[in-house]
Amino acid sequence: MQQEVQFTLNGEAVTCIVDVRKSLLEMLREDFALIGPKEGCDVGECGACSVLIDGQAIDSCIYLAAWVDGKTVTTIEGITNADGSLADIQQAFVDAGAVQCGFCIPGMIISSQQFLKENPHPSRTEVRRALSGNMCRCTGYQKIIEAVELAASEK
Numbered sequence: 001m002q003q004e005v006q007f008t009l010n011g012e013a014v015t016c017i018v019d020v021r022k023s024l025l026e027m028l029r030e031d032f033a034l035i036g037p038k039e040g041c042d043v044g045e046c047g048a049c050s051v052l053i054d055g056q057a058i059d060s061c062i063y064l065a066a067w068v069d070g071k072t073v074t075t076i077e078g079i080t081n082a083d084g085s086l087a088d089i090q091q092a093f094v095d096a097g098a099v100q101c102g103f104c105i106p107g108m109i110i111s112s113q114q115f116l117k118e119n120p121h122p123s124r125t126e127v128r129r130a131l132s133g134n135m136c137r138c139t140g141y142q143k144i145i146e147a148v149e150l151a152a153s154e155k
């Protein structure tokens with residue numbers, strides 16, 4: 001069964017006809033060629049597929065595409081500045097040397113983006129807790145946490 005979904009994707013109004021069983025992650029990657037959100041575990045455990053829906057970070061692998069009807073979706077591709085330059089949180093990851101293989105980074109940045117909006121000056125414990133749903137297969141957590149702290153210190 002197919003369903004039409006209309007939503008805002010990275011600032012643009014879009015429409016897509018999707019199989020009702022399709023995940024949001026599949027729709028983003030296959031129908032919109034947005035390959036920033038990654039498929040890691042595909043069961044809502046690793047956070048590599050994180051995107052913002054109405055400002056909240058969610059695992060797009062376990063969120064049906066049909067559910068975004070009428071909502072606003074932001075992927076890693078949508079958080080750069082209007083002139084194409086990196087958003088502050090993205091630049092902080094670069095400056096802190098927090099990117100190793102890069103697979104988890106879109107999800108880490110999406111989660112960090114939402115977290116810093118809610119808590120602009122967090123403690124290290126709060127940063128760790130906020131990113132506890134995002135796994136890094138390189139185990140590069142220290143630099144990732146430092147990147148979030150760097151972004152917070154620049155606010």
Ligand code: FES
Pocket residue numbers: 038039040041042043044045046047048049050059060061062
């Ligand atoms: Fe979605 Fe792992 S791929 S949480």
